[in-house]
Amino acid sequence: MALCFEDTLIHNIKTYRQVESCFLVPGYTIADLNNILTEHAERNANIYAENNDIIKNKLRPMYKNDLSQNDANDLFNLAEKLYSFNENLDMGLALEIHEFLVAWAKDKTDTLRTVRSLYYVGLIYQQTNSTISTNKNSEIFLNEALAAFEEGASFRNIYFDIQNKEARLYINKCLGNIYVCTVMRRNINPFSMISAFFEAVDNAKAFWMREDVKSLDPDFPWNLFIENTHHNSTLWIDLIRKSPEMIKEKELYKRVYESALFLKENKKGEQIKRFWTNYRTEYLYLATSHAIGKISNEELLSGLKKLINEADPTDYSNEGFYVMLELPVIYLNYLDIYDPNSKRTINERVLLTNSMIEYSKLSHGKLTDRVLLSTILRCAFEIGFTLDFENYLDFMLSFTSFTHMTSYVHSVQVKKITAALARYFMDMMPDVFIGILGTKTVPAVINNQRAIMRMLEHVALCHDIGKILYTDTISLCSRELNDFEYKIIEEHTQTSTFLKHTSENILCIEDVINCHHKWYDGTQGYPSWADNTKSEFKFVIDMITVADSIEAATDRIGRSYTKPLSLEKVVAEIKAQAGTRYSPIIASALNDSLLLSEIRECITDGMLNTCYDAYLSILEHKNSLFM
DSSP states (O other), X not given: OOOSSHHHHHHHHHHHHHHHHOOOOSOOOHHHHHHHHHHHHHHHHHHHHHHHHHIXXXXXXXXXXXXXXXXXXXXXXXXXXXXXXXXBSOHHHHHHHHHHHHHHHHHTTOHHHHHHHHHHHHHHHHHHHHHHOOSSSTTTTHHXXXXXHHHHHGGGGGGGGOOOHHHHHHHHHHHHHHHHHHHTOOSSOHHXXXXXXXXXXXXXXXXXXXXXXXXXXXXXXXXXXHHHHHHHHHTHHHHHHHOGGGTTOHHHHHHHHHHHHHHXXXXXXXXXXXXXXXXXXXHHHHHHHHHTTSSOHHHHHHHHHHHHHHSOTTOOSHHHHHHHHHHHHHHHHHHHHHSTTSHHHHHHHHHHHHXXXXXXXXXXXXXXXXXXXXXXXXXXXXXXXXXXXXXXXXXXXXXXXXXXXXXXXXXXXXXXXHHHHHHHHHHHOGXXXXXXXXXXXXXXXXXXXXXXXXXXXXXXXXXXXXXXGGIIIIITOOSOOOHHHHHHHHGGGSXXXXXXXXXXXXXXXXXXXXXXXXXXXXXXXXXXXXXXXXOTTHHHHHHHHHHHHHHHHHOSSSOTTSOOOOHHHHHHHHHHTBTTTBOHHHHHHTTOHHHHHHHHHHHTHHHHHHHHHHHHHHHHTTTOSOO
């Protein structure tokens, strides 16, 4: 018997996501848009409440030891509908169900259900790491993923005693994903990391090539398993190439070259034109051939250019999109290394950058793979060297308006409230801005106030740029968040590595991204490693923290999970926490009636204008991903 609440829950989740991420049609007035967004917020608030009730009163009561096998099957089927490798309706809820099923199945000594859910637990943690990890924390959830896969793979010790064929398949899947996770290790010594990776690869291959293992299940995709070990081996080339201490490790290059050669010889020519994995194989074959001296610098560059020219710009699949963005980035990196000062380097960088932007426009609306968001941002690194500062920020920020309009509106609103605060302090206490843009005196601040104000607006607009990475996991979540998702939220403050410029504007943006959820006195908030009290831009951080709190708490259309507060209530809370959570100087400024009136305008009519401007912008660029 199916779960009595499953259909309602799935329908609610899909409806919520559609409402939150819908692209509005042309022809609305500002009043129309206000009514529609208000209706959307009310509808999703009702869904949010209903889903919380279903989860609390119907789903979680099933998490008990006397669960029947039929109910366990129903829970697994629900978890699969919520999350699979290619679809993510509710990853966090799927994880919660699978972790319960693992514990329940262990108690029942049910091998199939244990290893099957262990595989999905590992997969969710692994893919979350792939999507949101940053240089500051490159292994978020990676230990959890490895632990799940290793536990699932450990059942190979009793492999021939396991009667269930599906259970044996999931054991092999877990075994393979151990080395997939080791590819992601970044916080240990490179030699130790590579040693651990190849040990995991060799262990998997040794098991899959055993005749007694293969003969038990001859129809298993053993060739694919072996092929995947080679494919993941080839991923090491970028790490090896970028690590100076490993340049002389020719044996490592040779081993990766052999894997690239294996994949190249086992692929048909027609496949190479369609799938990004095979494009990567071709690239890695070139890269490793060059590393071990088989081809020259010029042959490497020519080979890469040939791959770019052969790519199909009309392939709107996720794989095609990946190829069209990733290959130019790889090529540009090699140009920098082997031909850094030539006219060709400069001209081809501009041409390839433009082609990447244009392809991104064509691909809008056709992307379904969230992992590709990371690719877009990696490509933005390269484009950031070509575009000027303001166009670079437009490139980065425009994506948010298309991904989740209300998140984009929030950032614009924080920019407006920050600007109101900054104007007040520029008039009343300009000394708080001394040091910004090289100013050393109050007269210097006054003379540069336009540039300072423009910089502060850019900084405020960028404060939540890290949310790009988890829109579908958090912003489109139709229920109360769990611990897994709260940990993901903290990662949006650790994405300043997306910003590759070195101007003071970017340095300020990095500090604001990192610290805008830290308390004024530095004692609480996140992330734990960030110290806002030592930032040279502390006052800017303090302003944006206050602006962010005001906007979030008073928002009536973008936060269906909570009711908005009045401005008076929010200001009272800020004053009550002055000196601890909020800056006492800024809290005191909120006593000014003119400033408060300007902020009130921002969150009322100003909010409607912001929404309408975003709506018009999306319509104008509805066939573009980036403006």
